[in-house]
Amino acid sequence: MIDKTIIDRTLSSPQGESGYKVVETLTDAGFDTWWVGGCVRDMMMGEVPDDIDIATEALPENIIGLFKKTDETSAKFGSVLVSLKGSVFEVTTFRQDDTASDGRHPESVKFGKREEDSVRRDFTVNCMYLNPISGDLFDPHKGEIDLNERLIRFIGDSEERIEHDALRLLRAIRFRAQIDGQYHPETFEALHKKAKNIKVLSGTRRFTELEKMLMGPHPNRAFEDLWETDVIEHLVPELHACKGIAQPGTMHEEGDVWDHTLDVISKFTEDHEADVRWAALLHDIGKPKTFSIEADRIHFNEHAPVGGDMSKEVLDRLQCTAKRRDKIAWLISHHMTMSTYGEIDDKRKAHWYFHPWFIELIQLFWLDAAGTEPQCFDLYESIIKDYNQFLDAHPRPKKPILSGDEVMEIMGIEPGARVGELLEKLNKAQISGEVKLKREAREYLKNIK
Numbered sequence: 001m002i003d004k005t006i007i008d009r010t011l012s013s014p015q016g017e018s019g020y021k022v023v024e025t026l027t028d029a030g031f032d033t034w035w036v037g038g039c040v041r042d043m044m045m046g047e048v049p050d051d052i053d054i055a056t057e058a059l060p061e062n063i064i065g066l067f068k069k070t071d072e073t074s075a076k077f078g079s080v081l082v083s084l085k086g087s088v089f090e091v092t093t094f095r096q097d098d099t100a101s102d103g104r105h106p107e108s109v110k111f112g113k114r115e116e117d118s119v120r121r122d123f124t125v126n127c128m129y130l131n132p133i134s135g136d137l138f139d140p141h142k143g144e145i146d147l148n149e150r151l152i153r154f155i156g157d158s159e160e161r162i163e164h165d166a167l168r169l170l171r172a173i174r175f176r177a178q179i180d181g182q183y184h185p186e187t188f189e190a191l192h193k194k195a196k197n198i199k200v201l202s203g204t205r206r207f208t209e210l211e212k213m214l215m216g217p218h219p220n221r222a223f224e225d226l227w228e229t230d231v232i233e234h235l236v237p238e239l240h241a242c243k244g245i246a247q248p249g250t251m252h253e254e255g256d257v258w259d260h261t262l263d264v265i266s267k268f269t270e271d272h273e274a275d276v277r278w279a280a281l282l283h284d285i286g287k288p289k290t291f292s293i294e295a296d297r298i299h300f301n302e303h304a305p306v307g308g309d310m311s312k313e314v315l316d317r318l319q320c321t322a323k324r325r326d327k328i329a330w331l332i333s334h335h336m337t338m339s340t341y342g343e344i345d346d347k348r349k350a351h352w353y354f355h356p357w358f359i360e361l362i363q364l365f366w367l368d369a370a371g372t373e374p375q376c377f378d379l380y381e382s383i384i385k386d387y388n389q390f391l392d393a394h395p396r397p398k399k400p401i402l403s404g405d406e407v408m409e410i411m412g413i414e415p416g417a418r419v420g421e422l423l424e425k426l427n428k429a430q431i432s433g434e435v436k437l438k439r440e441a442r443e444y445l446k447n448i449k
Helices: 004-012 014-028 038-044 060-066 114-119 143-148 158-164 167-178 185-193 195-200 203-215 219-228 231-235 257-265 274-282 303-317 322-333 337-343 346-353 358-370 378-393 404-411 417-432 438-446
Strands: 033-036 053-056 069-071 079-084 087-093 291-294 297-300
Touching: 004 014, 004 038, 014 033, 014 053, 014 060, 014 079, 014 087, 033 038, 038 143, 060 079, 060 087, 158 167, 158 185, 167 185, 167 195, 167 203, 167 219, 167 231, 185 195, 195 231, 203 219, 203 274, 203 303, 219 231, 219 257, 257 274, 257 358, 274 303, 274 322, 274 358, 303 322, 322 358, 337 358, 337 378, 346 358, 346 378, 346 417, 358 378, 404 417, 404 438, 417 438
Parallel strands: 053 087
Antiparallel strands: 033 053, 069 079, 079 087, 291 297
């Protein structure tokens, strides 16, 4: 059962209070309504949920009629977004499972009752319903027992569940990592057997789910599972190719390129945002193509720029936005740059230190070092010390008139060294008072040859 303290804490949060009100409104109108899925799972684990999903017997038109602020975009699929007191809830009508599917979505949507709705959900730990008014728990597939065992288990026939929606391949792996759990044998066997089904998904759905893995706890475990189930081979073959690619033993005692990658992504902290995490995941995908043995030692000449180009191809397949793709690729292409830090003068330091993505680049540099055995942070610490001293001696405006993205748009250029050079010149012009307004900054840039 859910600890009463967690229920009270959830109900006292802004989202919990509004989520209660949504259920109350629908219940008072005569519709059976419950909190469902991940929010109940999180509460079972002693956590106040970040999101609350709501399931109801009310039809979409009933929901729309009861609330002032709604988004009806997915109403034909049975889901309505309800906004209440600053919180947004996905309110979904109880549905029956439609086994006819192309692996991405069902051919039709049939509404039903709560019991029928439970049968169509993916995993037992995601199929618990809580009534926040009465405190009743509906757990038709023994999700609480499985959660106590940290067990990921499909509801019904495992292979059929994947055939119905191939995204469940990724969701199973993500949830296993999220709850630090394990798989039911039939679930694991189905993941392995149906790994190729991942190809039917759109790039966007794959990208979103992978990003959730990277942003969640234990991303290294999630990606190890992607390997063990063979999903990674069909999802990101460039990462699959990293397995078995040897590295210089004295510099990488952690193992091959794949082992190093897993160690790197295991070192994420709260400071590391999504783009840095993607760059960390893909930072060495150029190594298989650049492997060589020279002077009795393994080398990966130019693996960073090669990996940057390859990462663009990967992210394009995953339908990542061009803006994020270019930034991630730039971080990967330049992740070895800091190794030559001791050879650059103040002019080049200004280029790097004033670059809009420098902080994320140095974060990637730290992660690369953290995922290497033996670890050595001497160079990283020297760079940070010099960076702070440099900024003290060469102050720049607290709020630049133009961002790096704006400079690229105005000048029609791609991410790269030129962006940093232009920002540096603009910074000096701003400090001197030559440029004070955005309009002046645009004209200044256009006049630079």
